[in-house]
Amino acid sequence: MTIPSHSKRMIRALKGEVLERPPFWLMRQAGRYLPEYREVRKQSKNFLDFCYSPDLAVEVTLQPLRRYQMDAAIMFCDILVIPDALGQAVQFIEGEGPVLDPVRTVDEVRRLSPDRMHEHLAPVYETISRLAQEIPEETALIGFAGSPWTVAVYMVEGRGGTQCERVLQWANDAPDDFQVLMDLLVDTTADYLIRQVEHGAEIIQLFDSWAGVLNDEQFRRWSIEPTRKIVDRLKEHCPGIPVIGFPRNVGIRAEAFVTETGVDGVSLDQDTPLDWIANTLQPLCTVQGNLDNQILITGGDELDREIIKILKALSGGPFIFNLGHGVLPQTPPEHVGRVAELILGWPESSGGIG
Ligand code: CP3
Numbered sequence: 502m503t504i505p506s507h508s509k510r511m512i513r514a515l516k517g518e519v520l521e522r523p524p525f526w527l528m529r530q531a532g533r534y535l536p537e538y539r540e541v542r543k544q545s546k547n548f549l550d551f552c553y554s555p556d557l558a559v560e561v562t563l564q565p566l567r568r569y570q571m572d573a574a575i576m577f578c579d580i581l582v583i584p585d586a587l588g589q590a591v592q593f594i595e596g597e598g599p600v601l602d603p604v605r606t607v608d609e610v611r612r613l614s615p616d617r618m619h620e621h622l623a624p625v626y627e628t629i630s631r632l633a634q635e636i637p638e639e640t641a642l643i644g645f646a647g648s649p650w651t652v653a654v655y656m657v658e659g660r661g662g663t664q665c666e667r668v669l670q671w672a673n674d675a676p677d678d679f680q681v682l683m684d685l686l687v688d689t690t691a692d693y694l695i696r697q698v699e700h701g702a703e704i705i706q707l708f709d710s711w712a713g714v715l716n717d718e719q720f721r722r723w724s725i726e727p728t729r730k731i732v733d734r735l736k737e738h739c740p741g742i743p744v745i746g747f748p749r750n751v752g753i754r755a756e757a758f759v760t761e762t763g764v765d766g767v768s769l770d771q772d773t774p775l776d777w778i779a780n781t782l783q784p785l786c787t788v789q790g791n792l793d794n795q796i797l798i799t800g801g802d803e804l805d806r807e808i809i810k811i812l813k814a815l816s817g818g819p820f821i822f823n824l825g826h827g828v829l830p831q832t833p834p835e836h837v838g839r840v841a842e843l844i845l846g847w848p849e850s851s852g853g854i855g
Contacts, residue, residue, distance in 0.1 A: 721761075728748075747789075798831055
């Protein structure tokens, strides 16, 4: 007998239910901190080939679940498969991260083409179909994409780790030109996510990792507005699909993001104050977060105290435990084990800590 999806903790939390033991998963839960990930990763020299190998992607998605019983699996892939599928040259260079042939004019945007996108992304859809069959029945399957702004940052800058000067300059100096790129990303990302749901994704998360560099006006136009369009399209084609938005480093502007985009859940970074989350956001939607990924590296009593502090502050409302940003490669796997132990034992595990 299969468990109906509404009995999965993740789905219940995203429908607004307050659970005594909240669900948990961690961004980048499949990754280099796990020795078994590094082992599988060796089988593919090129990171994008790895993302497009369903056997390998399914295996590494399942690895953290075998160790820690997370309530969700996030399909293994990357946000930069969209520019790759549109025909932009994307490479991942060891020790450096992603490097792209930058797109900086409307003519260059027009040279990109979504015509073969779904063919190109077929292995990702296969990964999702297989995961939907293979994950434990109480575990929810999360599909994802980068938000148009964050994907555009990489497409225009050509790499990560910048101050986003070039992309901000384009967006400010020629907003109507930049809009051509953003419209392409809204359309292709919405189509990509609809396919993910059709292949078995039960929740969608949109990563807007670079939203924090935008001022208020830019944030409305380049983060909220494109997200709202994607959420509308997803809900129109896939009624009831829960969507989590992750506008990272936007502070109290997360409130406008929630009310104006129509997301069901918002993922929050570690700098968002817990009392503000509980008082302002939890009455509006489900919240996800926000353990500091550096404290996950530190471990020990400090880790215990921080986890319990978050659980105490947020488990009175609709809540999913997660990090404020992804698991870092230098994280000791035992520390992730400690997170799982405290959450799975909650509320009894609070005794004496904090
Ligand atoms: O477990 C999961 O969370 C699923 C897999 C996942 C990856 N990337 C795998 C990955 C997800 C959800 C992402 C999202 C992603 N990718 C984001 C948004 C979240 C965030 O971190 O802000 C961004 C900005 C990217 C782009 C990206 N991919 C960068 C900047 C890098 C290099 C930095 C790094 O961590 O190495 C990647 C590579 C990448 N994506 C790795 C993994 C596991 C490491 C590559 C490797 O194993 O060789």
